[in-house]
Amino acid sequence: MNVKPIIAAVLALPLGFLPFSAAPAAPGPQPMLAVALGGGGQIALVNTASGKLVRIDVGSVIHGVGVLPDGRTAYAASRNSDEVSVIDLSRRKVIKRIDVGGRSHHIAVSPDGRWVYVTVDGNNTVAVIDAGTAALATSIPVGAGPTYTVFSPDGSRAYVSSKKAGTISVIDMARMKVIKKITAGKQPDHLALTPDGNILYVTNYGSNNVSAIDTRSDRVMATIPVGKGPHGIAVVERRGRLLVAVGNLAETSLSLIDVATNRVVQTIALGTAPMHLTASPDRNTLYIGSIPARQLLVYDVARGRVIKRINLGGKVQIHQIAVIKKPIMGGSKTIQSHGGSYHNIDARQLRVMMQDKAFLLINVHIPYQGELPRTDRFIPFNKIEQNLDQLPKDKSAKIVVYCRSGRMSAIAAKTLVKLGYTNVWNLKRGMRGWQQAGYPLLKKTHGSSG
Numbered sequence: 088m089n090v091k092p093i094i095a096a097v098l099a100l101p102l103g104f105l106p107f108s109a110a111p112a113a114p115g116p117q118p119m120l121a122v123a124l125g126g127g128g129q130i131a132l133v134n135t136a137s138g139k140l141v142r143i144d145v146g147s148v149i150h151g152v153g154v155l156p157d158g159r160t161a162y163a164a165s166r167n168s169d170e171v172s173v174i175d176l177s178r179r180k181v182i183k184r185i186d187v188g189g190r191s192h193h194i195a196v197s198p199d200g201r202w203v204y205v206t207v208d209g210n211n212t213v214a215v216i217d218a219g220t221a222a223l224a225t226s227i228p229v230g231a232g233p234t235y236t237v238f239s240p241d242g243s244r245a246y247v248s249s250k251k252a253g254t255i256s257v258i259d260m261a262r263m264k265v266i267k268k269i270t271a272g273k274q275p276d277h278l279a280l281t282p283d284g285n286i287l288y289v290t291n292y293g294s295n296n297v298s299a300i301d302t303r304s305d306r307v308m309a310t311i312p313v314g315k316g317p318h319g320i321a322v323v324e325r326r327g328r329l330l331v332a333v334g335n336l337a338e339t340s341l342s343l344i345d346v347a348t349n350r351v352v353q354t355i356a357l358g359t360a361p362m363h364l365t366a367s368p369d370r371n372t373l374y375i376g377s378i379p380a381r382q383l384l385v386y387d388v389a390r391g392r393v394i395k396r397i398n399l400g401g402k403v404q405i406h407q408i409a410v411i412k413k414p415i416m417g418g419s420k421t422i423q424s425h426g427g428s429y430h431n432i433d434a435r436q437l438r439v440m441m442q443d444k445a446f447l448l449i450n451v452h453i454p455y456q457g458e459l460p461r462t463d464r465f466i467p468f469n470k471i472e473q474n475l476d477q478l479p480k481d482k483s484a485k486i487v488v489y490c491r492s493g494r495m496s497a498i499a500a501k502t503l504v505k506l507g508y509t510n511v512w513n514l515k516r517g518m519r520g521w522q523q524a525g526y527p528l529l530k531k532t533h534g535s536s537g
Contacts, residue, residue, distance in 0.1 A: 118367060118445070118485075119411040120374060121161050121176075122383065123152040125404035130163055130174065132411070135374070135385055136445035138397045143179045145172050151407045153194030153203060155218055158411050162203050162216070164191035171205055171214070173221050176411070183221050187214035193407055195236035195245070197260070204245060206233040213247055213256075215263060225263055229256040235277045239284045239302070246287055246302075248275040255289060257305060269305050271298040277363075279320045281329060281346060282370075288331050288344075290317035297333055299349050309349040313342040319364035322346070323373050323388045330388070332373050334361030341375070341386075357384065357393070365408040369481035376405030383408075412483045412510065422500075422513075429500040429511035434524035437487065437514055446512070447479060451499040452490035457518055457528045459489060468495035471502040482507045489514035489521075 120133040124142070130152050133140045151164030154176070161174040171191055173183040189209020196203055196218070203216040212226040213233060230249025238245050238260075245258040248271075255275060257267040272291025275298070279288045286308070287300040297317060299309040314335025321332050329346040339360050343353040359377040361384075366373055375384040375393075381403055385395035399405060421428050432440075440446065441461060450458050451468035458465075466474045468490060479486070486508060490496040493515045500513040514521070522528050 120365070120383070121152050121154050121409045121411055122376065122399070123149045123163065123406040123408075124399065124401070125150055125166075125406045127401055127403040129403075130161065131399060132176065132179075133383060133397060133399075134445065135372075135383075135395070135397070138395065140397070140399065141179065143174060143176075143181075145174065145181055147172070149406070151191065151193035151205070152409050153196045153407075154409045154411050155196060155203075156200040156412060160218070160221075161409070162194050162196075162205070164194050164205055164407075166190055166192070169209065171216065185214075185216060185221065185223055187216075187223060188212070188226060192233065193235050194409070195238060197238050197245075198240060198242045202260075204236045204238075204247075206236055206247065208232050208234070211249075213245075213258070227258060227263055227265060229258075229265060230254040230268065234275075237278045237280050237287070239280065240282065241284070244302075246278055246280075248278055248289060250274045250276055250292070255287070255300070267305055269300060269307070271300070271307065272296055272310065276318055277320045279322050279331060281322055286346065288320055288322070290320045290333060292316055292318060292336075297331070297344065311344055311349055311351065313344075313351060314338045314340045314354065317342070319361055319375070321364040321366040321373060322370060323366050324370040325388050325391075329370075332364055332366075332386075332388075334364050334375065336360050336362065353391075355391070359384075362405055363408050365410060368410060368412060368483045369479070374408050376408055378404050381405065422497075424501045424504040426507070427504040427509060429504050429513055431513050431515045432487075433515060434521045434526060437489075437512075437521070438524070438526060440487070446485035446487050449486060449488045449499070450490070451488050451496050452517070453495070456491055457530045459518065459521060460527065460529060466499075468499040468502075471499055472506065475506075478503075478506075478508075483509050485510045485512070487512040487514065490517045492519055493517040 122131045129142045131140045147165040148167040149163050150166045154161045163172040170184040172181045175182045189207040192206040205214040215224045217224040229247045230252030232251030233249050235248045247256040255269040256265045259266045271289045273293030276290045276292045289298040297311045301308045313333050316337030317333050318336040319334035331344040333342040341355040345352045359380040361375045363376040373386040383397040384393045387394045449464040453467045488496040488499045503511045
C-alpha cells in the first residue's frame with residue numbers, strides 16, 4: 088500500500104480539521120460593528136448576528152471609523168476633506184466636525200477611551216482628539232504617509248505606521264511625543280499587537296511580508312513572507328493558540344501566522360480581496376471587508392471557514408471596521424454598581440433585542456417558575472460566582488438577566504458587574520412585566536434550578 092498520498096492528504100488539511108480533533112466551540116455572542124463605506128459618504132452599523140444594517144450619512148468620502156468604549160459616539164475620517172466627523176450613534180447623526188489640518192486616513196481610540204488618534208496623511212501628522220471635549224488637543228509629526236495606529240494594552244504607547252517613510256513611529260502617550268522610529272519593510276501599512284503587547288505585527292505592502300517587532304527592544308525579530316499585497320491584519324485565537332491573520336489584497340487570500348513560531352501555517356482562498364480585518368473581542372471571529380464583492384465576511388477561526396457573508400450593497404468599498412462593544416439601547420437606564428454599571432430595560436425593549444438576538448439570556452429566578460423564549464442558561468441569582476464556567480470568558484460579552492419580578496436579577500446583574508462584566512442588562516419587572524406586555528412565557532417540566 089502506498090501511504091505517501093494519504094500522508095500528503097492529511098498534511099494538506101487546514102488547521103482545525105485534523106482527524107480526531109476536538110469539535111470546535113460555537114462562537115460567542117457577536118458584536119455590532121461600525122463600518123466605513125468608502126465612496127458612499129456613510130458608515131454602516133451592522134448587526135453581525137442577523138446581517139441587518141443601518142446606514143448613517145456622514146457627507147464625505149469615509150475611510151476610517153472608530154467607536155468610543157461606551158458605544159455612544161463614533162469618529163469618521165475623511166479622504167477628501169480636512170474634517171473628522173463626530174457621530175452620535177443613538178441619534179444616528181453627525182453632531183460635530185473637527186478640522187485636523189489635512190486628509191485623514193484611519194481612526195484609533197485609546198484603551199481608556201480618552202483619546203482619538205487620527206492619521207493625517209495630508210500633513211504627515213497624527214491628530215490627537217480629546218474625546219471628552221470632542222476637540223483637537225494636538226498634532227504629532229510622524230513619518231511621511233501615516234496610515235494606521237495601534238495602542239499598547241496599558242495605553243502608555245502608540246505605534247503609527249508611515250507607508251511612504253517606511254517607518255513605525257513610537258509615541259509616548261504621556262508626553263504626546265515620538266520617542267523612536269523603527270524601520271520595517273517596504274511600505275508598512277496596517278498594524279496589530281498581541282494581547283500582552285509584546286509583539287507588534289506590521290504588513291509591508293510593498294515587500295509582500297510581515298514584520299514582527301519586539302516592543303520591549305523595538306527591534307524587528309522576524310520577517311515573514313506572506314501573499315501579494317498584504318494589507319489588513321488582526322490577531323485571532325484558535326483553541327488558545329494565537330494566530331495573526333493577514334489579508335493579501337492582490338491575491339484574494341488570507342494568511343495565518345503562528346505567533347509561537349512566526350511562520351505561516353495556513354493560506355486560505357477567499358475568492359474576494361480582503362481590504363480590512365478586525366477581530367471580535369474574544370478573538371474567535373474575524374471580520375473581513377471584501378472588494379469588489381462589497382461584502383462583510385464573518386470568519387469563524389475555530390472552524391477555519393467563512394460562516395456568513397453580509398451584503399452591504401451600493402457602489403462602496405469596505406474600509407475600516409470597528410467593534411461596538413456596548414451598543415446603546417434607546418430608553419435604557421444605566422444603574423451604577425460597585426465596579427461599574429448595568430442597564431435596566433423593559434419588556435418591549437427586550438422584545439426588540441430578541442428579534443436580532445446577539446446576547447446570552449440567563450434566567451436567574453429560583454425556584455423555577457417559567458422562562459422566556461430563547462433562554463440560554465439557568466443560573467440561580469445567588470450562585471453566579473459558583474457557575475463561572477457557564478459565563479462567557481470575554482468580559483465584554485453582552486449578557487441579559489431576568490427573574491420573576493426583577494429583584495433577583497438586579498442582584499445577579501450587580502454580581503456580574505463586580506466580576507468584571509461590562510455589558511450587563513437587566514429585565515426590570517422580569518417575567519411579570521413580560522407577560523403584562525402581552526408576550527408569551529414558557530413553562531417546561533425539567534430539573535433546572537432556575
